[in-house]
Amino acid sequence: MGYSYDTIKSLLISKRPEFWQALKQASQDAVSLEEILFLATLRKRADASKDIPPVDGVTSLRIAILGGYSLYPLRELIEQSLFAVGYVSHCYLGAYDNYTSEILDDTSDMVAFKPEVVILLPSQRRHSYQGALTDDRQVIEGHLKKECQQLLALTHTLHEKTKADILLYNFIPPPGHDLGTYRNKTLASPWSYTALLNLELGLNAPSYVQICDVHFMAARMGLLVAQDRRGWFESKQLGSPALLVAMARESARIIAALRQPMKKVLVLDLDNTIWGGVIGDAGLEGIELGDTSPRGEAFKYFQKYVLSLTERGILLAVCSKNDHDKAMEPFEKHPEMVLRSQHIVCFKANWQPKSDNIRAIAQELNLGLESFVFVDDNPAEIEIVRQFLPQVSTISLASDPSDYVGQLEDSHYFEPLVITREDRDRSSQYMRETRYKELQSVATDMDSYLSSLAMQATFSAFTRVDVPRIAQLINKSNQFNLTTKRRSESEVLALLASDQHVTCTIRLSDRFGDHGLISVVIGQIDGDCLHVDTWLMSCRVLKRQVEEEALNELVRLAVRSGCSQVVGHYLPSAKNGMVKSHYQNLGFTTVREDDDGGDYVLHIAGYRPKQTNISIVRSAK
Amino acid sequence: MNQSQIIEKMQTIFDKLFLEPVVLTPELSAKGVEEWDSLMQISIVVAVESLFNIRFKMGEVEATQNVGQFADLIARCLASKAS
Structure with missing residues (x-):
């Protein structure tokens, strides 16, 4: 699989299209800083010459790299590592230690660049404790929390302005033996302070911030190997060449992971x-x-x-x-x-x-x-x-x-x-579904299959405790939703007190487990008509006769409210085609049907409750 | 190791990292080679340190004017490591 550098060079010189694949493979395999920089040079040379047709199957990506370090040659390593995982980057490179103003200044070139990803390396110097070793723990903790909040506030501003994903580098605890046994007894020691600050950052980071864990990566390779004071004094480097390579790889991997579905x-x-x-x-x-x-x-x-x-x-x-x-x-x-x-x-x-x-x-x-x-x-x-x-x-x-x-x-x-x-629950859900499929393949007909499920449905009028779940279903259900009428939690809450409405939730369980609250029905009383304002159901329980039982319940509620007919409405949306014939299937008579949907009526006199395989529990009101 | 032996070893690094072949001589310097830019300089120093298993002090490499002086620096590092 591996390509020798001589081969890659000759592919470039002879302008062969295989050059790109060879370069990608070599970029994945390269381990040392000088190898990756060399491959980066070849990439830029091939790009500039435009002699070789550009490679297929790559995605272009705008990244900004900002921080309290010299970001060169890290930038080259990151761009080459991104190339190795299929991304061609366009890079905005921040000036040394200028990240705060680059983020806060509305007219900064960085914001105008519109990065999709920002890699931020805050300065460790600016985030170390300057007080005395004997300061009170509360004082140091307070200082630390404030620093953490300030840094996360900066990422917040950055995100507000750019909508970019943010990779936030944390800090390297110093590997020196300094302070000995006292090292862990004070938060003022650089060792303790850095470790706790890193934890605070991770525990408080919002979803748009990914912690690019320099602490972890440095510890993994050995802090003595990762640290490089000479590199700092000479050219303000984050760490040793080995650390730079590891962080570039890690950054590229996180960026790719943000854009690719996870393994399931x-x-x-x-x-x-x-x-x-x-x-x-x-x-x-x-x-x-x-x-x-x-x-x-x-x-x-x-x-x-x-x-x-x-x-x-x-x-x-x-x-x-x-x-x-x-x-x-x-x-x-x-x-x-x-x-x-x-x-x-x-x-x-x-x-x-x-x-x-x-x-x-x-x-x-x-x-x-x-x-x-x-x-x-x-x-x-x-x-x-x-x-x-x-x-x-x-x-x-x-x-x-x-x-x-x-x-x-x-x-x-x-x-x-x-x-x-x-x-956490996904596994058991899938387990249930595959068991249904197994069961379906042994049961000879639908009816005996449904009967073997031993389903139990619980009907209830809306209750206060169910309001968040009801509102969630009302605002998220798209497919099995006759009217797609959205309501806020407070609007749902208002229905509890309304004498113009009847409400109903359905929970379903069976021998494989509890599906929870899966269906919501709202009826509006208008004289002797009960209009079905909302009828929705989770698609997990399709074809389980829940609709039939819901209609039985609706008729019961209509009778109780003094109505003689149930009127259903279908409002078509981009996603609810599956319930187009819902009311016809349930035996309603069509009153109107056109491009705007339909109205359907069911006269209660002579209605015979639908027979199903679900046993019904009605919770006390 | 003397200067010419060290230059011979350094040649392997240059063979790998340069697209156009570069023949190292004691008199050669970065100015004489188009590809030898600041990025390449970083690569060369990192590769030399790893190949000879040495570590330069701050400023030492910048003080060298050509390949010969660079090789002499490597020789001194190797000697002080051995002693």
């Missing part, structure tokens, strides 16, 4: 990946797993790490060359297994090629192959997947299981920019 599925091999040995040969008692042997312990540790990924919203799937029942046995019966069948959203153990199985998993989960990562200890299986499914990312596990977790940790595939509570 981890596909696991079984034998010698999540346990030692081959289950088909060794049997349940023979595989290495658990705290009785070092290898068994390492495999168990790997399983724990893999399970922890589900908390970030990563789904787990299995793809193994095995007999299905034998492969499943440890998940059901082995006492040391951390991963259980309920953690696996899709389980493929058979003798088909793994590339076919992974494609099938992607179809079942309805997710793109780009969001898949496949791990296997067998390089041949990795190679097959790489060849046939190049969109799938792969990790070829090392020969020692104690290295497995580190390989995943350093793969960068599972780095969330944010984690929401929804991520």
Whole structure:
């Protein structure tokens, strides 16, 4: 794969289009500062000459680099690292230590440049504690918090003016032995102060700020290697050449991660990946797993790490060359297994090629192959997947299981920019959906399928505690939404007291779990008519007969309000085509139907409640 | 290592980092080579330090006028490392 520098040079000199691919590959492989700078020089030369047709499949990006350091040659390293991950950058380079005025000045060239990403390296000198070592902790903490707030306020202003994503570099704790045992006993020591300031910045950073963690990167390579006082005195460098390279790579990676969807599925091999040995040969008692042997312990540790990924919203799937029942046995019966069948959203153990199985998993989960990562200890299986499914990312596990977790940790595939509570629940949601699909394939007809779900719906008039969720559904539901009438929380709240309206929420649960509040109906009483002002439902529960039960409830509420007919309205939007025939399907008579939608009426006299497979609970008002 | 042996080793760095071939002589300096700009100077210093496993003191490299003086500086660094 690798290209020698002589090859790349001759590709450039002979103006061959392969030059770009070779340069990209070499830029990914390059490790030292001088190599990357050299490749940057070649890139600029090829750009300037325009002899070689520009490369396809690259995205252009406007970046600004600002800070309290000399930003050269860091700028070259960042631009080349961006090129290595598919971006051609246009760069605004801030003047040395001029970042505050570049950000605050409305007429600054930086703002006019309209950067999409700003990389900000605040000056460590300006963010060190100047007081005495014996100052009160509260005083130092107060000073530190104020500095943190000021810096984040600066990023806020920057974001307001540019709408750019911001990469904020934090600070390097000094590696000197200075202060000895007292180092950790005062916040005034540069060591403690820097460490706490970095934490404060991270914990308080808003969503548009990504912390580009110099502290972490420097610690990882060794603080003594990262620090470079000579580089500071000579040319105001952030750190050693090795640190500059590492930070450039990290910056480019974060920028790329901000623009690419995150991985969603981890596909696991079984034998010698999540346990030692081959289950088909060794049997349940023979595989290495658990705290009785070092290898068994390492495999168990790997399983724990893999399970922890589900908390970030990563789904787990299995793809193994095995007999299905034998492969499943440890998940059901082995006492040391951390991963259980309920953690696996899709389980493929058979003798088909793994590339076919992974494609099938992607179809079942309805997710793109780009969001898949496949791990296997067998390089041949990795190679097959790489060849046939190049969109799938792969990790070829090392020969020692104690290295497995580190390989995943350093793969960068599972780095969330944010984690929401929804991520944590995603796995169980998908699990439910794949189980429905399994169930659907065994149930012979729709009716017995629905009946096997053991669904229970709870009806309630709007309650105060539900108002945030109701407002959320009212403002977010697009597809199953007859009128797409939006309402604020306070408008929803007002309905609770209105005697001109009837309201209804529906919660649904079944044997696989609780779907929560999934449907909202609002009726407006007008004489003997009940107008359906709002009728919406979460698409998760489509075709589960919830609509029919909602109509039964609506009729009940209409009768209670002294109405003799229910009038439904359909207001078409760009997204609600799926409910165009909603009222006809429910047996309403069409009154009007045109491009602006339709009106439909149901006379309650003679209405026979719809029969469904849902058992109904009505919560007391 | 004497000056010519060091220049011979330095040649490998120049062979790698320069697009147009550069033949190092003691008299050669940055002024005589188009590609040898300030960025290239940074690369050369970093590469030399790593190749010879030495570390220059502040200002030492700037004080050298040509390749010969640069090689002599490397020789002194190597000698002081050995002693």
